[in-house]
Amino acid sequence: MLLSGEIDAAIGAGPVDSPDVQPLFSEPDAADAAWHQKTGIYPISHMVVVKNARLEANPGLEQELFEVFKTAKSHYIEGLHSGDHPSQADRALLKMAEVVGDDPIPYGFESSRKTLETFVRFNVEQGVIPEKVDPEELFPASTLTLA
Incomplete structure (x- = not known):
């Protein structure tokens, strides 16, 4: 294009x-x-969204989902650092690791806090949303400390 x-x-x-x-x-x-x-901002590339009603109907679902994705990411990162993934996207992540540390795909609320706060602030400043929202309010409390 x-x-x-x-x-x-x-x-x-x-x-x-x-x-x-x-x-x-x-x-x-x-x-x-x-x-x-x-x-200190690191762009968020993906986010999993689950309806509140689904979480309420399935206690612990948010933690199960978190662990499933965390495990998958862990396996991928191991392969990435071992050189098992020679794709262009993998090489780009390895370059990013040189900037941000061994884990080029931060995972969890705390690793995204600054980015989320900035995103909310930009949206208020640009009139996309009417007022500031605390990022903690956007996630189930049980997931805020998962890493």
């Missing part, structure tokens, strides 16, 4: 083999690292 001119810019387009597509910033990896070091 970048090459055809259908879009003028993209986030996370990955490598494009054309001189017509260039990063917006010189040295984008260094800019990413500097921004993370300055703000």
